[in-house]
Amino acid sequence: MTAAVSADLLQASFEKKRVQVDDVAASRCSRMCTEYELSVGEFMDLYEAFTLNHADLDASSISDQAVDLLESFVRKQRNKTASAKKTPSQFVVSNGVKSQHFDKNSINKLKARPSSDVFGGLEVALSASVAAKDFRSPPPKKKMKQEDTNGMSFSAAAFSPAIMPTPGSNEKFANRDNKGQVVCTFNEQIEAMDGVTSQCDCLVELSPDLMLSKPYKFMYTTLVDKVDSMEHRLRDMEKLITEQNGLPAAAKMGLPNQESVFVVGRVCCETLQGKINDKSILLEGSRESSNGARVQLDVAEIQDFGLFPGQVIGVEGMNSTGRRMIATKIYQGVALDYAKTLPQEILEIESDLSNNQPVSVLVASGPYTTNDGLDFAPFAELMCVIKETKPQVLIMIGPFIDSAHPVIKSEDGLRRTVNGRDIFMTPLELFQRTFTPLLEETLQEVNTKVVFIPSHRDIVHMFPLPQPPMAASMLSFYDSDNLLRTCTAFERDQIYLASNPCTIQINKLHFSVISADILKHLGAEETSKQQRPAGAPSNRFERLMEHLIQQKSLYPLFPISTDVAIDLSQLQHMELQNCPDVLICPSELLYFAKRVRDTIGINPGPLAKGLSAGTYAKVTVMPMSQEDLGDLKSTEPIPHKAPNRVRVDVVRI
Numbered sequence: 001m002t003a004a005v006s007a008d009l010l011q012a013s014f015e016k017k018r019v020q021v022d023d024v025a026a027s028r029c030s031r032m033c034t035e036y037e038l039s040v041g042e043f044m045d046l047y048e049a050f051t052l053n054h055a056d057l058d059a060s061s062i063s064d065q066a067v068d069l070l071e072s073f074v075r076k077q078r079n080k081t082a083s084a085k086k087t088p089s090q091f092v093v094s095n096g097v098k099s100q101h102f103d104k105n106s107i108n109k110l111k112a113r114p115s116s117d118v119f120g121g122l123e124v125a126l127s128a129s130v131a132a133k134d135f136r137s138p139p140p141k142k143k144m145k146q147e148d149t150n151g152m153s154f155s156a157a158a159f160s161p162a163i164m165p166t167p168g169s170n171e172k173f174a175n176r177d178n179k180g181q182v183v184c185t186f187n188e189q190i191e192a193m194d195g196v197t198s199q200c201d202c203l204v205e206l207s208p209d210l211m212l213s214k215p216y217k218f219m220y221t222t223l224v225d226k227v228d229s230m231e232h233r234l235r236d237m238e239k240l241i242t243e244q245n246g247l248p249a250a251a252k253m254g255l256p257n258q259e260s261v262f263v264v265g266r267v268c269c270e271t272l273q274g275k276i277n278d279k280s281i282l283l284e285g286s287r288e289s290s291n292g293a294r295v296q297l298d299v300a301e302i303q304d305f306g307l308f309p310g311q312v313i314g315v316e317g318m319n320s321t322g323r324r325m326i327a328t329k330i331y332q333g334v335a336l337d338y339a340k341t342l343p344q345e346i347l348e349i350e351s352d353l354s355n356n357q358p359v360s361v362l363v364a365s366g367p368y369t370t371n372d373g374l375d376f377a378p379f380a381e382l383m384c385v386i387k388e389t390k391p392q393v394l395i396m397i398g399p400f401i402d403s404a405h406p407v408i409k410s411e412d413g414l415r416r417t418v419n420g421r422d423i424f425m426t427p428l429e430l431f432q433r434t435f436t437p438l439l440e441e442t443l444q445e446v447n448t449k450v451v452f453i454p455s456h457r458d459i460v461h462m463f464p465l466p467q468p469p470m471a472a473s474m475l476s477f478y479d480s481d482n483l484l485r486t487c488t489a490f491e492r493d494q495i496y497l498a499s500n501p502c503t504i505q506i507n508k509l510h511f512s513v514i515s516a517d518i519l520k521h522l523g524a525e526e527t528s529k530q531q532r533p534a535g536a537p538s539n540r541f542e543r544l545m546e547h548l549i550q551q552k553s554l555y556p557l558f559p560i561s562t563d564v565a566i567d568l569s570q571l572q573h574m575e576l577q578n579c580p581d582v583l584i585c586p587s588e589l590l591y592f593a594k595r596v597r598d599t600i601g602i603n604p605g606p607l608a609k610g611l612s613a614g615t616y617a618k619v620t621v622m623p624m625s626q627e628d629l630g631d632l633k634s635t636e637p638i639p640h641k642a643p644n645r646v647r648v649d650v651v652r653i
Helices: 007-016 023-035 040-053 064-084 107-112 118-131 223-244 343-353 377-389 427-443 518-525 540-550 568-574
Strands: 091-094 099-102 182-186 204-206 257-269 281-284 294-298 305-307 312-319 324-331 359-365 393-397 415-418 421-424 449-453 495-497 502-506 509-513 527-529 582-584 592-596 599-603 615-621 646-652
Touching (some): 007 023, 007 040, 023 040, 182 592, 518 540
Antiparallel strands (some): 182 646, 305 527
């Protein structure tokens, strides 16, 4: 039984996070801890998860409405935990007169039970012997070796998604009543269009920025290579911060000075395991100028900041002792230039290729099947949407075959019976028998161009970040005669294989994409302080997206989250050269579409979320107006002004 948690103890915990809680709210939180048997640590963990999914609430205080929402959130989480626990095994014993049920804790009572006849005595003896076995789970069956399937008679129906035997069922997905519901909109004043309405073409290009064109050897990076890569990034950011702000050369870190100085360094946490806060911030200088020296950073005088480990910042302040820097101003990164194009070139593309019609882009992120099976019902539903709306472009982000899927992780998840024999299907074969046939069928009916972006969780494409493009052979499919065929969409130039991360140009509009959940990872490590009017909504998601732009990197966090692997020797392929017009960061956090400076930030959410249906993003790109194009004879490139002409709808599948 968890000890009672007092309201005073909770108030002290909230104060450490700079959250104001009145006595009434603290008392209600205390009752929650008692009702759901939560410790202080467990309750604060749930509160942290609650704030990540309710970024619109004021993070500096807790209102009555927030407590109501928090209680509902805690109740749902505890119910999920309770339902996940297995029911104790039951054993039925009959004495010929009456049946009784025993579990593993009460079955020892059988030893004292009288028996009236030979069979009853035998029954008690057998029951006692069963009880003595301690009721451990039986050992798993010996795993079969992969059979050589050459010469075996297959049928396509044996691997059909409709009849593929998988544990459980997808009733929750099949019985959803909110299919097609728009849950979030950006620029609602712009009319939403689809490919059926516009019936035009568009130009799709894979930008050389971020592009990793071919595979590389990983797990061979030495410690020296890793340090050199991080040092190069720090010096590059130092140069940009100094030049953009017209500042003098950065001083050495840790050098005592009685006057205000300017330094550039990497944010670190003073402990290896703990989460950074405003009292545990260290600033690490470069090896070249400061020999990697670290000083404590005091941000008490800074009224608005957001800091996380790995962030490279500039700081003005006093460091009279050489050990503690009292900051008076913080430069949180650099201002990247937006990609620009000649107005005449934009006009030619939009008039000749797109007939001055809007371009429809769909963005979907994996997983593409629910946790209770491998039937890929959400993906099949997405293909139906593609057939109905006929968008010009579909951006598909992995994982396609998720290594974290419960069925994939289970021992017999890919075991199948074919012609009376048990065989194991490889993950790639599963992909080519379930996923790619649906894709091939759809692309034969529509002219949609599909961009494939892998994920570090893809079991069929096991590379750390940054990842090279998927091999074209992976998109082959098994036909009705069980023959492996090449996807015919390659012949029609409908498929583009991009790296992860990557930048895609659609009619010269720059879409930058990374599949790793950087928003969740940053949100868990960031410490921030904001000054905003009372009652104003939090801009947490915008701030997290802005970190990526200011740090000119799609994964600036260091140390890296344990959920992802990054080859530090390839960091140059994670860095932005220009500020993207649209930045797509799929995340398990709440879906959104927001303006971040002059960039549109999108989290489309996963297509399948546990046992339920997820979401995807529908992007409508209007042609540039004559006013935005300006003088067509100008030889000066112009920015693409995405916030003026792009609408985003997040839709339930």
